[in-house]
Amino acid sequence: MGSTIELRNVTKVFDGITALNDVSLQIRSGEILALLGPNGSGKSTLLRILAFLEKPSKGEIYFQREKVTDKNMLEMRLESTMVFQKTILFSTTVYNNVAYGLKIRKIPKNRVDEEVGRAMRLARLEGFEKRQAKELSGGEQQRVALARALALNTKLLLLDEPTANLDPKNASMIEEILAEANRELKTTIVIATHNMFQAKNLPHRIALINDGKISEVGTSSEIFGKFSKTLASFAALENAFTGNAKVTEDGTTSVDIGNGVQLVASAQSSGLVSIFVSPEDIILSKNLIISSARNMFKGKIVGVSDLGSIVKLQVDVGKRFVVQITKRSFNEMQLNVGSEVYMAFKASSVYLA
Amino acid sequence: MVRAMQLTEILDGILKAFELIFSGNPRVYDITLRSLYVSAAATLIAILWGVPIAMFLGLRDFRGKLLVKSIFSTLIGVPTVALGLILYLVFSKGGPLGFLSLLYTPTAIIIGEAILVTPIVVSFATAAIEAVDREIMNLAKTLGASEAQASLAVLKEALNGVFLAATASFNRAIAELGVVILVGGGIVGWTEVLTTGIELETARGNIEIAIALGMILLAIVFGINLALSLIQRRAIWAAPSS
Numbered sequence: 001m002g003s004t005i006e007l008r009n010v011t012k013v014f015d016g017i018t019a020l021n022d023v024s025l026q027i028r029s030g031e032i033l034a035l036l037g038p039n040g041s042g043k044s045t046l047l048r049i050l051a052f053l054e055k056p057s058k059g060e061i062y063f064q065r066e067k068v069t070d071k072n073m074l075e076m077r078l079e080s081t082m083v084f085q086k087t088i089l090f091s092t093t094v095y096n097n098v099a100y101g102l103k104i105r106k107i108p109k110n111r112v113d114e115e116v117g118r119a120m121r122l123a124r125l126e127g128f129e130k131r132q133a134k135e136l137s138g139g140e141q142q143r144v145a146l147a148r149a150l151a152l153n154t155k156l157l158l159l160d161e162p163t164a165n166l167d168p169k170n171a172s173m174i175e176e177i178l179a180e181a182n183r184e185l186k187t188t189i190v191i192a193t194h195n196m197f198q199a200k201n202l203p204h205r206i207a208l209i210n211d212g213k214i215s216e217v218g219t220s221s222e223i224f225g226k227f228s229k230t231l232a233s234f235a236a237l238e239n240a241f242t243g244n245a246k247v248t249e250d251g252t253t254s255v256d257i258g259n260g261v262q263l264v265a266s267a268q269s270s271g272l273v274s275i276f277v278s279p280e281d282i283i284l285s286k287n288l289i290i291s292s293a294r295n296m297f298k299g300k301i302v303g304v305s306d307l308g309s310i311v312k313l314q315v316d317v318g319k320r321f322v323v324q325i326t327k328r329s330f331n332e333m334q335l336n337v338g339s340e341v342y343m344a345f346k347a348s349s350v351y352l353a
Numbered sequence: 354m355v356r357a358m359q360l361t362e363i364l365d366g367i368l369k370a371f372e373l374i375f376s377g378n379p380r381v382y383d384i385t386l387r388s389l390y391v392s393a394a395a396t397l398i399a400i401l402w403g404v405p406i407a408m409f410l411g412l413r414d415f416r417g418k419l420l421v422k423s424i425f426s427t428l429i430g431v432p433t434v435a436l437g438l439i440l441y442l443v444f445s446k447g448g449p450l451g452f453l454s455l456l457y458t459p460t461a462i463i464i465g466e467a468i469l470v471t472p473i474v475v476s477f478a479t480a481a482i483e484a485v486d487r488e489i490m491n492l493a494k495t496l497g498a499s500e501a502q503a504s505l506a507v508l509k510e511a512l513n514g515v516f517l518a519a520t521a522s523f524n525r526a527i528a529e530l531g532v533v534i535l536v537g538g539g540i541v542g543w544t545e546v547l548t549t550g551i552e553l554e555t556a557r558g559n560i561e562i563a564i565a566l567g568m569i570l571l572a573i574v575f576g577i578n579l580a581l582s583l584i585q586r587r588a589i590w591a592a593p594s595s
Contacts, residue, residue, distance in 0.1 A: 100496050
């Protein structure tokens with residue numbers, strides 16, 4: 001497998017602050033690579049360098065074995081595109097948004113129509129052509145941004161936390177679309193994320209990035225299959241804990257993550273483990289409910305962040321968990337900082353590493 | 354001779370003004386067309402040189418940017434008679450541009466008004482461009498746009514603000530008297546516009562002509578504002594050109 005893009009000893013310094021420190025990375029043709037790291041780790045800077053939006057302070061970039069220089073940068077940019085974390089749309093129709101890059105490339109009208117149609121189908125946006133892009137819902141808007149990138153059929157597609165501000169349904173739809181694009185168009189995809197689950201399921205390879213350095217690159221099982229020091233040090237990652245695991249009589253695993261919090265996981269493991277619980281998998285209620293969920297805790301809301309259609313809550317149950325619910329549920333349940341809540345999740349939602 | 358006007362005279366003037374407008378009085382038409390022409394030309398020129406300045410101010414960061422921006426916004430309030438006087442001196446025979454013989458020509462009025470409304474164009478358009486998400490520029494680039502095409506994408510997002518700047522500039526230009534009278538002279542049949550016409554005919558005591566011109570001036574200002582706010586509502590966003 002050849003490499004689409006290669007960074008050699010790339011360093012990027014902004015106003016005296018080193019955002020990337022001597023990064024070397026090969027992205028293989030046709031792969032999905034996840035850049036996994038906490039906020040501020042240098043993921044976005046790395047993506048912007050891969051998108052040729054920023055020039056490295058030091059080091060070299062090779063795109064399809066050709067060295068990237070000031071002279072050929074614009075040309076290279078035509079072969080790569082990026083979807084930003086914050087959805088940015090032009091104030092026009094969905095069609096005009098998706099067609100923008102094709103028109104820039106001076107592609108004839110009938111082929112523009114064709115390519116736009118194909119990208120719209122892929123992004124499940126058929127029939128939206130004439131709608132004003134900015135009047136769509138958050139999830140639809142991000143799909144327009146994705147369709148706009150997919151229409152170009154570039155060699156390289158970069159995504160900066162594409163699902164961070166979306167509800168779970170739209171997030172998984174985006175992931176399906178990406179997998180499909182990779183399979184059918186052979187698009188090489190680099191996706192920056194701080195979401196362990198996104199990193200675990202979608203990509204072929206994962207690069208762990210922290211403090212501007214890439215510490216490990218490997219397949220999902222290589223990265224998650226062993227106790228990774230870097231992974232454990234990602235304190236900023238949501239719902240990532242370490243603890244002592246032991247297998248119980250009923251075949252599940254009980255993990256003590258400290259402060260009296262014991263989690264039940266369906267996979268078997270023992271000794272020191274890292275565990276993760278996806279914020280979307282946690283069910284929140286105001287009263288104690290009887291359910292099949294093996295993990296049930298009472299806690300207090302200590303933080304609320306509004307992400308548009310969804311709300312992220314910090315719930316303190318002895319350890320702090322991040323729980324993601326829809327804005328509607330948030331309003332209906334009349335939740336706020338200080339509210340007492342119960343949170344529940346299945347043993348199968350606890351991921352052990 | 355100065356005397357107080359009677360109410361009946363005013364009413365009579367209004368009636369005669371309507372007659373002048375609807376009977377197709379050639380002088381009234383001549384003045385109106387010239388007013389529209391010089392104001393539109395001045396606005397167009399101000400947009401042509403003002404919008405690139407606004408794009409530079411809105412998209413680039415440089416030392417002294419705040420100073421340049423505040424100079425432009427201060428110039429919006431410049432006394433027009435003072436500007437008119439400066440231009441008069443520049444265009445008059447002994448002045449630096451005297452050899453062009455522009456004084457008391459429609460061209461001089463256009464140049465004067467264009468300079469007058471440029472700060473309005475620059476200030477309004479800069480604000481509109483600055484209000485556009487900065488990432489639009491990067492977005493356009495990742496979709497393959499060159500620096501110039503990406504700037505154009507930002508301008509398109511700011512188009513409503515540019516429209517507003519154009520409307521305000523045109524209104525300012527068509528209502529202008531000080532600059533126009535100093536560099537145009539208000540010569541009947543040659544450099545006379547609505548405002549100088551009103552001034553001249555009022556002084557002469559031809560109140561009905563003054564009222565007719567005044568009504569036309571107001572109708573134009575209202576009409577243009579109405580038309581532009583209707584256009585503004587529709588998203589004007591042509592295909593990206595290169």
